[in-house]
Amino acid sequence: MTKGILKRLFGLALASLVVALFSSTPVRDWASTPAHIRLLEGHSTLLKLGLPVSATVITSNSHVATVRGNPDSRAAFNLKQPIEIDSLTQGDTDVQVKLFGFLPLKSVHVSVVPDIRVIPGGQSIGVKIKSNGIMVVGYNLVKYQQHSISPAEQANIKIGDVITAIDGRKVESVEQAANLINKAGKENRDLEITVLRSKSQVKLRVKPTWDKETETYRIGLYIRDSAAGVGTLTFYAPTYNVFGALGHVISDMDTGQPIQVKEGQVVHSSVTSIDKGESGQPGEKRGVMIDEDNVLGTITKNCDFGVFGHMKKAPERGLMTEPIPIALAEQVKEGPAKILTVVDGQKVEEYSIEIVNVLRQKYPATKSMVIRITDPRLLEKTGGIIQGMSGSPIIQGGKLVGAVTHVFVNDPTQGYGVFIEWMLNEAGIETKASKAS
Incomplete structure (x- = not known):
């Protein structure tokens, strides 16, 4: 046997040994x-x-x-x-x-x-938000002589803009904006309207037009200064007196733009009916706000991860009344878990799910894990994940690990969840060491 053949055989043997070594369980454990x-x-x-x-x-x-x-x-x-x-x-x-x-x-x-220990929610809540500025949600034609026009559209005011000031004066309500527009019309002058567009301020001039039908001056816009709906509470943190809910941003129903919060409230709500989800057609919880004078909490933030704010005590009707540990993002595992949610009235119930895939995120994002509803009771009632279920807390191994955020349109039994760590950070609860060694 020649030296060249011996060298090749020795190389193959060495390579096989290295592959066997590094594919062995002990070395894999050490390397991982x-x-x-x-x-x-x-x-x-x-x-x-x-x-x-x-x-x-x-x-x-x-x-x-x-x-x-x-x-x-x-x-x-x-x-x-x-x-x-x-x-x-x-x-x-x-x-x-x-x-x-x-x-x-x-x-x-x-x-x-x-x-960090928090009390998991699951309660159905009513959310009321007052926007920081007046949202432009559509154009409305004003009858002028023989024509119908929208002076605001001609002035390049766009749907999705947020009106923050008129003639240099901050506007906080639809009624205030209407009064300022009518006043300028009576004075036969242009208005300077300041709008927030893609995080930039833009100043535009528009002249109000007399509308014979309403007998007032208008600029041809549909505008809105508030939003309301029902959702699910995710957690209440008694040590910090803060809460988180929904797991996703609240956007204007017409423009799809996130609503900037001036102020907001959380109140009790009750689920009145369920539209069952099907492939291609997401279902929905239908609910009403109740006992609206009993404000549970105040909203200070509306962002990609939900709504957050202050709350003095845990709302009633929760399935859990004592704080439980949270799981850090890297501690969430694939496998069985539970969600807490309401499908009838105000009763919070526990349902079985499976965390089928965990995405190892270096930076906060709303789609942290893929979940599947496995509980026959919930599947029978809702068909899976439905609108209004967003924010339902996910519990695994006695720890709060995340919240439901989205449904797969073509498979309502599955959807996404967000790590609870990302929601806690948005609520002002840091998951970092407060002091160095």
Whole structure:
């Protein structure tokens, strides 16, 4: 056998050995161990290195986290067994694994973040929002002599614009805008209208026109200054007196533009009927607001992740009355889970679902996981996920992990959920360590 053949055989044998080694379970476990993990304060996690060796495990700051069974933060462990890390207080530390006490094998940075506990919602709520400015939702023709015109459209005011000022004066209601328009018409002068368009301010001039039918001056616009609807409460955080709901932005029904909140309220609501969802036709909860004088909370933010604001106490009729832990984004797993929601009256019930896919998001996004309704009762009643169910809390392993956000139009049994961490951050609850080690 020639030397060349021997070299090739040796190379193939070596390559096969390397492939076998790196495809083995212990090496895969070791390689898949993340370089950075987060822990809720007072909780623990397992490092599964899976190597058939003993090594020293050291934590650089034993005040932040320790290795279970080793308060001195230094010990020799059989790496075939998981190493349990206990978090003690907020901060950062490094867990270092060393062969023979000096040869680095693995280093994992551990960040201990606040132990956040919230009360899951599920209650049906009424949401009332007053917009920060007057929303332009359509054109309305004004009869002028022999023609019908929209002076605002001719002045390049666009549907989706938000009127923030008229003649330099801030406008806060439809009635105020109508009065200012009529006043300028009587004075036979142009109006300077300031609009917010794609986050930029634009100033336009338009002259009101006398409308014989209404006997008033108009500029030919349909405008709106508020919105209302029903949805689902996701959580109430008693430590912070804040809440989150819906899991998605509230947009104007005509323009599709997000509503900028000036002020808003959350009140009780009751589900009166269900339109069952079918493929190609999403279903819907139908409900009414009740006891509107009993304001549950005030809304301060409307964003991609839902509506958020202040709430002094947990609303009544919740299925859970005590706070439960939350799961950080990377702790959410594929597998069985539950949602809390209302399909009849004000009764919150628990239903089985499956988290079928978890998207590992580096940055907040509303589509964090794919979920499937598996509970026969809910499928029979609603056909799956329906409008009005958005915001329903998702619970897995005794932790609040997220909220329902969207339905698949062609398969109402499935939809998306958002990580609860992203909603908490929008509510002003940080999931970062408050102090460094």
